[in-house]
Amino acid sequence: MSLWSDFLIRLFDTKETGTDFSKSVQTIIRECYILFPRYRLKLWIVNTRKNEIKIFTVTGNELKVKEFPLSQFKFESLLRSKSKPFYFFESKKQNRILIPLFIEDALSGCVAVSANSNKSMSEWKTRLPYFFIVAKRLIKILELNAKNTAIDTLMEMNQNLENKVTQIDLSLEREKRAHMQAGKMATLGEVAVGIAHEINNPLTIIVSRLGHLEKNLIKKDMLLPEIADSIKKVNQTVDRIVKIINGLRHFAYNGEERKTPVVLTKVISDSLELCQERLKKNEIELKIKKPTFDVEISAYDTQMIQVLLNLIINSLDAIRNLSEKWIEIEYKIEAETLSVIVRDSGTGLAADVADKIMNPFYTTKERGQGTGLGLSLSKSIVENHEGRLFYNSKATNTEFVIELPYIRVLDILA
Ligand SMILES: Nc1ncnc2c1ncn2[C@@H]1O[C@H](COP(=O)(O)OP(=O)(O)OP(=O)(O)O)[C@@H](O)[C@H]1O
Numbered sequence: 433m434s435l436w437s438d439f440l441i442r443l444f445d446t447k448e449t450g451t452d453f454s455k456s457v458q459t460i461i462r463e464c465y466i467l468f469p470r471y472r473l474k475l476w477i478v479n480t481r482k483n484e485i486k487i488f489t490v491t492g493n494e495l496k497v498k499e500f501p502l503s504q505f506k507f508e509s510l511l512r513s514k515s516k517p518f519y520f521f522e523s524k525k526q527n528r529i530l531i532p533l534f535i536e537d538a539l540s541g542c543v544a545v546s547a548n549s550n551k552s553m554s555e556w557k558t559r560l561p562y563f564f565i566v567a568k569r570l571i572k573i574l575e576l577n578a579k580n581t582a583i584d585t586l587m588e589m590n591q592n593l594e595n596k597v598t599q600i601d602l603s604l605e606r607e608k609r610a611h612m613q614a615g616k617m618a619t620l621g622e623v624a625v626g627i628a629h630e631i632n633n634p635l636t637i638i639v640s641r642l643g644h645l646e647k648n649l650i651k652k653d654m655l656l657p658e659i660a661d662s663i664k665k666v667n668q669t670v671d672r673i674v675k676i677i678n679g680l681r682h683f684a685y686n687g688e689e690r691k692t693p694v695v696l697t698k699v700i701s702d703s704l705e706l707c708q709e710r711l712k713k714n715e716i717e718l719k720i721k722k723p724t725f726d727v728e729i730s731a732y733d734t735q736m737i738q739v740l741l742n743l744i745i746n747s748l749d750a751i752r753n754l755s756e757k758w759i760e761i762e763y764k765i766e767a768e769t770l771s772v773i774v775r776d777s778g779t780g781l782a783a784d785v786a787d788k789i790m791n792p793f794y795t796t797k798e799r800g801q802g803t804g805l806g807l808s809l810s811k812s813i814v815e816n817h818e819g820r821l822f823y824n825s826k827a828t829n830t831e832f833v834i835e836l837p838y839i840r841v842l843d844i845l846a
């Protein structure tokens with residue numbers, strides 16, 4: 433096989449994909465040198481972004497790359513037009529041919545072949561087709577390299593984006609927790625006002641029972657069962673106070689909470705524990721519509737208490753000045769969906785108010801009375817439990833519905 437055909441076969445046989453850029457360039461320049469030892473082939477690549485030109489040459493087995501400022505080469509003015517396939521430059525010492533390389537219509541470099549000026553024009557002409565083949569091949573390699581670089585850049589950008597998203601997720605999670613805690617503390621502040629009553633009443637019971645005991649014990653006219661009954665009442669009442677205080681402590685806790693299986697009626701009674709006296713003080717009738725079963729849900733229980741408390745306090749605020757005052761809590765399962773409904777004796781919200789109630793900071797309460805965060809926080813808590821919270825505009829009375837997934841139904845009668 434002749435050197436020529438050998439060269440051509442190798443030129444077209446080399447696989448494009450996965451070719452290492454420098455290696456391919458090196459091979460091509462070396463092949464050329466072997467074929468035409470008296471012609472020196474260089475590859476010029478322009479980097480307009482850096483305003484520089486890279487010149488690839490081969491010495492022995494080594495590919496050498498040198499960078500020069502673009503201005504030094506007047507590159508654009510040398511290869512002004514796309515219409516010419518090559519440019520011939522003559523000088524005393526050497527002649528040079530420049531074959532422009534266009535990648536996606538952009539002038540990206542050229543193949544520069546130089547030889548002593550003693551080479552005749554006819555000699556150049558016989559070599560020229562091979563320099564074109566080399567140029568075509570180099571364009572392919574450059575295109576492939578550009579594609580690979582683009583893919584690498586894209587992959588890097590993608591990775592950076594993914595990292596950023598993870599960071600944002602983490603900081604959002606932190607913010608969400610801080611937001612939840614702030615909301616919890618706001619609710620707590622509201623509840624605290626009522627807590628004085630919650631505790632005052634049982635304390636009054638204790639004081640009066642103890643006074644009664646003391647007085648009658650001194651007189652010694654008290655029967656043992658009566659004494660036992662009074663002590664039992666005092667104990668029960670102290671228990672109630674302890675429960676309220678524990679409930680508050682539990683509620684204010686800002687540790688890492690975990691979803692745990694909880695019984696719905698327990699969440700309801702824990703919520704009521706924190707506002708019962710307030711309801712009593714405002715003479716609001718509390719109705720609980722219980723089916724014959726209980727339901728176990730997976731929940732951050734303090735968060736669920738917060739949601740119910742928010743809804744009950746909203747109802748309380750809305751109806752305290754009405755003549756008919758009641759709040760009803762109902763739960764039911766319909767079509768595999770657990771709904772917990774908080775309904776009050778109000779007659780619904782005006783449409784323009786209803787549209788905005790879930791927006792953070794929307795409140796119709798007087799300054800200092802409401803933050804307007806209650807419902808928006810409750811909504812995000814319920815959504816965090818894969819459920820939804822909404823105002824039911826179709827109901828006759830004011831009605832909010834919490835829909836939640838549940839673990840199982842527990843038979844209360846069993
Ligand atoms: N049961 C209800 N009856 C009538 N209006 C209600 C009821 N629940 C909520 N709203 C309206 O929705 C608004 C927003 O409620 P949300 O709980 O988000 O904030 P808020 O109660 O005003 O303030 P915060 O909860 O921070 O004390 C209330 O100001 C009120 O106008």
Ligand SMILES: [Mg+2]
Nearest residue numbers: 742746806807
């Ligand atoms: Mg509220």
